Amino acid sequence: xxxxxxxxxxxxxxxxxxxxxxxxxxxxxxxxxxxxxxxxxxxxxxxxxxxxxxxxxxxxxxxxxxxxxxxxxxxxxxxxxxxxxxxxxxxxxxxxxxxxxxxxxxxxxxxxxxxxxxxxxxxxxxxxxxxxxxxxxxxxxxxxxxxxxxxxxxxxxxxxxxxxxxxxxxxxxxxxxxxxxxxxxxxxxxxxxxxxxxxxxxxxxxxxxxxxxxxxxxxxxxxxxxxxxxxxxxxxxxxxxxxxxxxxxxxxxxxxxxxxxxxxxxxxxxxxxxxxxxxxxxxxxxxxxxxxxxxxxxxxxxxxxxxxxxxxxxxxxxxxxxxxxxxxxxxxxxxxxxxxxxxxxxxxxxxxxxxxxxxxxxxxxxxxxxxxxxxxxxxxxxxxxxxxxxxxxxxxxxxxxxxxxxxxxxxxxxxxx
Numbered sequence: 001x002x003x004x005x006x007x008x009x010x011x012x013x014x015x016x017x018x019x020x021x022x023x024x025x026x027x028x029x030x031x032x033x034x035x036x037x038x039x040x041x042x043x044x045x046x047x048x049x050x051x052x053x054x055x056x057x058x059x060x061x062x063x064x065x066x067x068x069x070x071x072x073x074x075x076x077x078x079x080x081x082x083x084x085x086x087x088x089x090x091x092x093x094x095x096x097x098x099x100x101x102x103x104x105x106x107x108x109x110x111x112x113x114x115x116x117x118x119x120x121x122x123x124x125x126x127x128x129x130x131x132x133x134x135x136x137x138x139x140x141x142x143x144x145x146x147x148x149x150x151x152x153x154x155x156x157x158x159x160x161x162x163x164x165x166x167x168x169x170x171x172x173x174x175x176x177x178x179x180x181x182x183x184x185x186x187x188x189x190x191x192x193x194x195x196x197x198x199x200x201x202x203x204x205x206x207x208x209x210x211x212x213x214x215x216x217x218x219x220x221x222x223x224x225x226x227x228x229x230x231x232x233x234x235x236x237x238x239x240x241x242x243x244x245x246x247x248x249x250x251x252x253x254x255x256x257x258x259x260x261x262x263x264x265x266x267x268x269x270x271x272x273x274x275x276x277x278x279x280x281x282x283x284x285x286x287x288x289x290x291x292x293x294x295x296x297x298x299x300x301x302x303x304x305x306x307x308x309x310x311x312x313x314x315x316x317x318x319x320x321x322x323x324x325x326x327x328x329x330x331x332x333x334x335x336x337x338x339x340x341x342x343x344x345x346x347x348x349x350x351x352x353x354x355x356x357x358x359x360x361x362x363x364x365x366x367x368x369x370x371x372x373x374x375x376x377x378x379x380x381x382x383x384x385x386x387x388x389x390x391x392x393x394x395x396x397x398x399x400x401x402x403x404x405x406x407x408x409x410x411x412x413x414x415x416x417x
Contacts, residue, residue, distance in 0.1 A: 003034040004388055005096045007058075007087055008125075009111075011079040012104055014042025015057060016050050019303075020127070020190055021102060025055040027377040028384065036094070038086040040079070058086045069145065076105040084111060091118070098122070098388060100164075104130050106152040112159040121387040124160035125188075126170050129153075132296030136219040154178055162387060164188050164380070167322050169299035186383045191306035193373035198278045199311055199364075208239040208285035208350050211313070213277065214304035216247030219297070221290035221318070224339050226253055228290075230260040231343035239350060244269045244280060281311040285356065286349050289317035292337045301326055306371050309363035314356045316345045326371065330363030 006028055008021060015021055015037045028035045035055040040062035049055040060082035064075040083101075090096035099115050100123040101108035112122040131149040135141045157163055157178030163185045165171040171187050174180045212225050222243065229241045243253065243266065250268065257266045272280060281287070287308040291297040301322045308315050309330055317323050319333035332349055334341035349356060 002095070003032055004098070005034045005036065005090070005094060006384065007090045007096045007099045008035065008037045009083045009087065009099065009101045009108065010037060010039040011076065011083060011102075011108075013040065014059075015039040016042050016046060018102075019192070022049055022051050023193065023373050023377070024100075024125075024380060025049050025052050027380055029053055029055060030377075031381045031384070033384065036090055036096070038083050038090075058090065060086060072105075076107050079105070080107050083108065087111060087115075091115075091120070096120070098384070098391070100125055101156075101160075102127050103156065104128050104133070106130050106149070106156040109152070109155040109159040112156070112161070116159075116161060119391060121161040121391050122159075123162050123164060123383070123387070124156050125164045126157070126174065127166060129170070129173070129296050129299060132294065132299070133219070136294040136296045138218075150177070160184075161391075162186065162383060164383070166190055167299075167301045168325065169322050173299065186379055188376045188380045188383075189306075189371060190301055190303045191367070191371050191373055191376070192310055193377075194310075194368060196274065196373075197310045198275075199282075205283065206238070209283045210239055210241045210286050210288060210346060211280060211284040211308075212241070212243045212245070212288045212290070212304075213272075213280070213307060214245045214302070216243070216245050216249045216253060218249055219291070219294065220247070220249075221292045221337050222249065222253055223256060224292070224337050224342060225288050225290045226256050226260065226262065226266060227339035228288075228342035228346065229257075229262050229266050231339050232346055233262070233265065235343070235347055236350070239265070239285075239346075241266045242269060242280060242284075243267070244272050244277070246271050277307070278311070281308065281313055284308075284311075284313045286346060287313045287315050288342070288346075289315055289323060289331075290337050290342060291318055291320065291323075293318055293320060293335075298322070305331075306367065309371065310367040312360040312364040314349060314359035314363065316342060316349060326366075327363065328366060330359045330366060332359075 010018055010021055025035045029052055036058050037049055038058045041059040047057055049057060064078055087099055098121045102125040115122040130153055131146055134149055157174050157180050163174050163180055165174055165185055165187050167189055171185050174185050216222050254268055289302055289305050298321050305326050315327055315331035317331045317333055318337040319335055332345045334345050
């Protein structure tokens with residue numbers, strides 16, 4: 001019996017750089033589904049999603065890179081054309097039974113209507129809050145662009161057969177803004193699987209290591225982390241800061257570090273692979289989540305924080321709704337993320353090894369018992385089983401063992417959700 005074929009569409013980056021989608025593919029494969037991913041072309045010659053058995057990549061060329069309103073619009077229109085074409089080919093020639101679209105952008109609702117008209121389910125995987133991202137990057141919250149983004153979000157939520165939300169705040173927003181019935185929404189959080197993480201023995205050093213791991217975007221508050229380092233230098237010298245990641249602000253952050261005279265204590269590593277992340281966080285005394293309290297950050301689950309908790313690293317974070325839901329007592333919270341606040345919290349935690357040990361244990365427990373991908377995957381697969389049964393798909397064959405490869409670490413705008 002053939003395996004039901006699910007097609008996943010990702011528009012904002014190649015699939016090999018989207019850890020959430022890789023995990024979804026692995027979960028579907030392990031449950032007996034056949035999977036394909038439509039995405040912009042990334043690594044040349046890559047045909048199968050890394051870490052999967054046989055999930056095919058249906059790549060398309062992406063010559064555009066959004067940097068302004070017009071270029072984003074062109075990029076998204078181009079992506080819509082190619083994703084529509086690839087999905088039609090999958091339905092007509094590869095017996096695709098269902099589809100999932102991951103935002104941003106929120107432009108794939110016409111495909112949801114088309115799939116449902118054909119009697120095939122369509123899932124909207126709500127990775128990010130596009131109106132709030134626009135606002136956090138300086139957009140006018142009462143302007144025409146914001147209203148268009150709200151409309152596109154509403155259409156995406158309303159037209160899908162089911163919605164996957166990355167946390168309870170996104171679920172509530174789908175209910176309030178999208179008027180989606182709660183029984184059509186499944187919460188599937190971001191975060192690594194327990195098997196992806198190697199908890200190494202704590203690396204002993206004469207200096208404490210403070211780590212930031214993630215995207216270096218305008219909305220991520222990493223400039224406050226650099227300025228906090230400048231403040232902390234006035235009160236103690238037994239530390240260094242490692243900023244691991246990449247993004248549009250990398251050059252500016254390096255320049256800021258140089259201007260503050262921090263080049264000897266602040267290191268920028270670029271993106272790291274899984275083993276390098278494990279090694280870095282084994283050396284970390286404290287980790288940072290400096291995202292400022294914007295409407296987007298308040299409602300979003302920061303993937304970096306779950307990475308920290310999974311390895312038992314105590315966290316200093318801005319006091320945000322979803323951050324508290326993730327980290328609970330495994331973090332020290334500051335009100336606004338101002339550099340002096342972050343520096344004071346870091347100084348306090350670096351001076352208290354007993355508190356750090358307690359927070360480390362609490363973080364690991366929360367990860368193992370609630371946040372690890374294994375808990376999320378079971379809900380994700382249950383959703384697909386219900387949908388395919390409702391739409392009359394063939395019974396799913398017995399589960400197939402998934403490969404044990406590590407999931408690659410990569411850049412994703414959606415990784416904040």
